[in-house]
Amino acid sequence: MKVAALFSGGKDSTYAVYKALLSGSSVEHLVTVITRNPNSWMFHRINIEMTRYQADAIGIKQIMVPSMGIKEEEVEELKAALERLSGVDGLVSGTVASRYQRSRIERLCNELGLKCIMPLWGMEPERLLREQHALGFETIVTSTSAEGLDESWLGRRLDEAAIEELCRLSEKFGINICFEGGEAETFVLDCPIFKKRLRVKEAVKKWFGDRGVYEILSLDCVSKA
Numbered sequence: 329m330k331v332a333a334l335f336s337g338g339k340d341s342t343y344a345v346y347k348a349l350l351s352g353s354s355v356e357h358l359v360t361v362i363t364r365n366p367n368s369w370m371f372h373r374i375n376i377e378m379t380r381y382q383a384d385a386i387g388i389k390q391i392m393v394p395s396m397g398i399k400e401e402e403v404e405e406l407k408a409a410l411e412r413l414s415g416v417d418g419l420v421s422g423t424v425a426s427r428y429q430r431s432r433i434e435r436l437c438n439e440l441g442l443k444c445i446m447p448l449w450g451m452e453p454e455r456l457l458r459e460q461h462a463l464g465f466e467t468i469v470t471s472t473s474a475e476g477l478d479e480s481w482l483g484r485r486l487d488e489a490a491i492e493e494l495c496r497l498s499e500k501f502g503i504n505i506c507f508e509g510g511e512a513e514t515f516v517l518d519c520p521i522f523k524k525r526l527r528v529k530e531a532v533k534k535w536f537g538d539r540g541v542y543e544i545l546s547l548d549c550v551s552k553a
Contacts, residue, residue, distance in 0.1 A: 331445060332357040332413055333420035334406075334433075335390070336372040337379035338514040339467045339486070340422030340448055340506065343460055345386070346521050347447040348420045356416055358383050358390045361406055365397020370406075370429060372513050373397075374471045375544045385522040385549060403432045410440055418443035424451055425508040453498075453506040457491050466518040466525070473539040474511035476501040481512065482533045482542040515544065524549040 335358035361371040383390035393409040437444035467486045476497040494505040518525035530545040
């Protein structure tokens with residue numbers, strides 16, 4: 329099956345692409361929405377322009393979709409972009425638990441006659457994080473906006489120690505450790521489908537008292553040989 333994949337550069341959209349390829353699907357396009365709204369209901373904003381390095385590392389053509397980020401209208405902007413793609417039978421997304429996102433993507437797929445593929449839907453958060461880590465996903469936290477996630481999390485890798493700490497924070501504060509409630513955002517530097525790994529050359533942390541962002545200014549592509 330030939331598919332397109334919604335791609336934000338975060339751990340779950342990247343893992344969904346990995347699973348689609350593993351299942352034998354041919355991922356023809358990575359579809360990335362460039363929203364102007366940092367509080368979009370559907371799409372990530374922080375470091376979204378840097379996803380071009382990830383697409384290059386994966387080796388799949390990327391389609392950039394500009395959006396004003398207005399609720400509901402942003403879904404129609406995505407639909408218009410998907411309508412212009414030819415030879416695609418399905419749409420892959422990394423949605424794990426958001427019923428808001430799922431309902432919009434399902435409706436969009438129904439209207440376009442695409443198979444809706446959500447390989448991560450309903451996965452237990454800790455299991456999902458541990459699977460990604462075990463497979464060699466090198467993922468960093470690029471924004472935080474939840475109690476318990478302080479400035480020290482910005483730029484932090486989601487390694488074994490971080491996963492253990494997230495589990496403790498979940499028990500204490502009730503956060504979703506996969507960040508499906510908007511608690512944080514992530515950026516993948518390496519994983520099994522990357523032909524090259526990425527390395528942050530320059531970045532800046534911005535902390536606003538109870539939330540923050542890790543803005544990547546430049547990246548290097550490094551051989552995995």
